[in-house]
Amino acid sequence: KRLSRQEDVPRILYYVQRSKEHHWCCAEVTFYCSDQLLCNQWVQALQRRLDLQGVRPKNLLVFINPFGGKQLGKHIYDKKVAPLFQLASITTEVIVTEHANHARDHLAEVDLRIYDGIVCVGGDGMFSEVIHGLICQTQKIAGIDQNDPNSKLVACSLRIGIIPAGSTDCICYATVGVNDPVTSALHIIVGDSQPMDVSSVHHNNTFLKYSVSLLGYGFYGDVLKDSENNRWMGPSRYDFSGFKTFLSHQCYEGTVLYLPATETLGNPRDESRCTAGCYVCQYSGKLLDLSNNKQELKHVEEDWKVVKGKFLAINAANMSCACSKSPMGLSPAAHLADGTIDLILVRKCSRFNFLRHLIRHTNKDDQFDLAFVEVYRVKQFIFTPKYSEEDNIDIRDIGKNLFGQFCSDHPACGCSQVNSNWNCDGEIIEHAAVEVRYVLFCCLELSG
Numbered sequence: 001k002r003l004s005r006q007e008d009v010p011r012i013l014y015y016v017q018r019s020k021e022h023h024w025c026c027a028e029v030t031f032y033c034s035d036q037l038l039c040n041q042w043v044q045a046l047q048r049r050l051d052l053q054g055v056r057p058k059n060l061l062v063f064i065n066p067f068g069g070k071q072l073g074k075h076i077y078d079k080k081v082a083p084l085f086q087l088a089s090i091t092t093e094v095i096v097t098e099h100a101n102h103a104r105d106h107l108a109e110v111d112l113r114i115y116d117g118i119v120c121v122g123g124d125g126m127f128s129e130v131i132h133g134l135i136c137q138t139q140k141i142a143g144i145d146q147n148d149p150n151s152k153l154v155a156c157s158l159r160i161g162i163i164p165a166g167s168t169d170c171i172c173y174a175t176v177g178v179n180d181p182v183t184s185a186l187h188i189i190v191g192d193s194q195p196m197d198v199s200s201v202h203h204n205n206t207f208l209k210y211s212v213s214l215l216g217y218g219f220y221g222d223v224l225k226d227s228e229n230n231r232w233m234g235p236s237r238y239d240f241s242g243f244k245t246f247l248s249h250q251c252y253e254g255t256v257l258y259l260p261a262t263e264t265l266g267n268p269r270d271e272s273r274c275t276a277g278c279y280v281c282q283y284s285g286k287l288l289d290l291s292n293n294k295q296e297l298k299h300v301e302e303d304w305k306v307v308k309g310k311f312l313a314i315n316a317a318n319m320s321c322a323c324s325k326s327p328m329g330l331s332p333a334a335h336l337a338d339g340t341i342d343l344i345l346v347r348k349c350s351r352f353n354f355l356r357h358l359i360r361h362t363n364k365d366d367q368f369d370l371a372f373v374e375v376y377r378v379k380q381f382i383f384t385p386k387y388s389e390e391d392n393i394d395i396r397d398i399g400k401n402l403f404g405q406f407c408s409d410h411p412a413c414g415c416s417q418v419n420s421n422w423n424c425d426g427e428i429i430e431h432a433a434v435e436v437r438y439v440l441f442c443c444l445e446l447s448g
C-alpha cells in the first residue's frame, strides 16, 4: 500500500480477520497501482489461486426462517450476510420459508446438483429441517429404507451452513464457537467444513427423526412442549418454560438399554474439548471407515448395559450442545464427529440438587460430579417408559395436567404416570419409547 496519486486505480482486497473469542470479521486493504496491466495481472493471479482451492462455494441455496428466534432472520441475512456473499462472488437462490417443513419438503425433491451447499438462516429447528430434506433425498436416490434401523445410510455430498437466527443456536455455537452471523458467513465463504454425527430415532421399527445436537426426555422434553405455547415470547420462552418445568419437578420411570462405545478414544468426563481437526474425531472416523468397509462389528447381548429407574432427565448429546446459556454445554467433552453419543441420566433427586446440577451447566463446575447423575459414551440406546404409550393416550384424554397433579400430590410416588416426550434438536417427538443410534457423519457443515 502506498499513498495514492490521482491517476492510480484503487483496488480493494477483502480478507478475514480474527477478532476476540472465535469471532471473525471482514477487513479490507486498498492498493493503488498506476500500471493498469500489472494491476490486472495481480487480480487475475489472485483469482486463479482462489479458484484452484476448489473448496469455496460458488452457488448456494439459502433458506430463511422469518419466524425463528427474534424474527430477525430476513433482516440478518439481508444486512449482514448477503453483502458478504456478493463480495465473494457467490450466487444465491434465496427462499424465505412460508410454513414449517417448507425447506425440508423442497430439499427432499429439488435437483441439488447445481448447488455447492445449502445455507439455513434460523435456529436448530431450521437446521434439522434442512438435514432431514437432504438425508431423505440422498437415501431415496440410493434406494435405502430409512425405516429399517439397521440400514446403512449413504452420506450426503452437500455441505450445510448455518447463519444463526434462532433461539438457542446450539449447533452453530458448538461448531463455530460463537453465534455470530458474520463469522458464520465468512466460514461459509472460505469453504470451511466440519463433519458432524447424526443419530436416527426409531419407534417400533418406524423412522421418526434424525438428531444432531440434543435429544432430551423429561426436563428438556417438557421445557420444549411448554415453550411451544409461548412462541410469541421469542427466545425467552425457554427461560419461562424452564422455570415452570423446574418447579413442576416431574420425574419419569423407565428402562434405558445402552451399547457403550468401547473402540473410540476418550470418555465423557475427560478434559478433551472438540475443535476443528480434533484427533479423537479423526481417529474415530478412520475406525468407523474400517468397520464399514469390513463386515459390521457384531454386538452380542452381553455388550448391552441396562439402567432402570426414575429420571428427571435423559439427555443424549451428539455434540457438546454449547450455547450462550451454557458455554461449555450439556456434555463439554462430547465430540462433533466421533460416531458416539453422550448419554446423561439424571435420576430422581430433590429440587435443590437438580438446581445444583443445572447451575453447573453455566459455570466451570462439573455437572456430572453428583451422585444422581450418570454419563456414558454410547453408540446406541433404547428407552422404554414404564407406562405403555397406549395407556398414556387414554390418560392424556382424561387430562395430562389433572393426572400429573394427582400423581405429584401422592407422597409415595412423585413420578408421573404420564410419559414425557423427546426434544429432538428443538422439535417434539411424541413417542416416549425410542431406539436411537449413531447413523452417519452428515453433510459437512460449511461453518467449522
Ligand SMILES: CCCCCCCCCCCCC/C=C/[C@@H](O)[C@H](COP(=O)(O)O)NC(C)=O
Pocket (backbone or CB within 6 Å): 123, 124, 125, 126, 166, 167, 168, 169, 170, 213, 214, 220, 224, 238, 321, 323, 325, 326, 329, 330, 358, 359, 361, 362, 423, 424, 425, 426, 427
Ligand atoms: C438456573 C439456571 C439453569 C440454567 C440451565 C442451563 C442449561 C442450558 C443447557 C442448554 C442446552 C440446550 C441444548 C440445545 C437444544 C436445542 O436444540 C433446542 C432448540 O433450539 P432452537 O430453538 O431451535 O434454536 N433448544 C432447547 C432449549 O431445547
Ligand SMILES: Nc1ncnc2c1ncn2[C@@H]1O[C@H](COP(=O)(O)OP(=O)(O)O)[C@@H](O)[C@H]1O
Pocket (backbone or CB within 6 Å): 064, 065, 066, 067, 068, 069, 070, 096, 097, 098, 099, 100, 101, 102, 121, 122, 123, 124, 125, 126, 127, 129, 165, 166, 167, 168, 169, 426, 427
Ligand atoms: N415460515 C415458517 N412459518 C412457521 N414455522 C416455520 C417457518 N419456517 C420454519 N418454521 C419452523 O419453525 C421452527 C423453529 O425454527 P427455528 O429456526 O429453529 O427457530 P427457533 O430457534 O426460534 O426455534 C422449526 O420447527 C421450523 O420447522
Ligand SMILES: [Ca+2]
Pocket (backbone or CB within 6 Å): 197, 317, 318, 319, 334, 335, 336, 337, 338, 339, 340, 341, 342
Ligand atoms: Ca459425538
